[in-house]
Amino acid sequence: MTKEILKCFNCNVYTLKDLCPKCSNKTTSPKPAKFSLEDKTGVWRREYKRRYPK
Numbered sequence: 001m002t003k004e005i006l007k008c009f010n011c012n013v014y015t016l017k018d019l020c021p022k023c024s025n026k027t028t029s030p031k032p033a034k035f036s037l038e039d040k041t042g043v044w045r046r047e048y049k050r051r052y053p054k
């Protein structure tokens with residue numbers, strides 16, 4: 001059972017299929033993108049701190 005969520009980076013659509021239901025592009029696992037997402041969160045946290053210092 002390896003039902004992994006996949007993502008089409010072409011139209012930003014999440015699916016469980018190998019091919020995007022919209023554009024038939026090959027979907028890929030969005031997992032590596034998590035790193036950049038965490039990075040973004042870090043940037044946000046810094047920005048938040050800058051705007052609302054204690």
Ligand SMILES: [Zn+2]
Pocket residue numbers: 008009010011012013020021022023024025
């Ligand atoms: Zn697509």
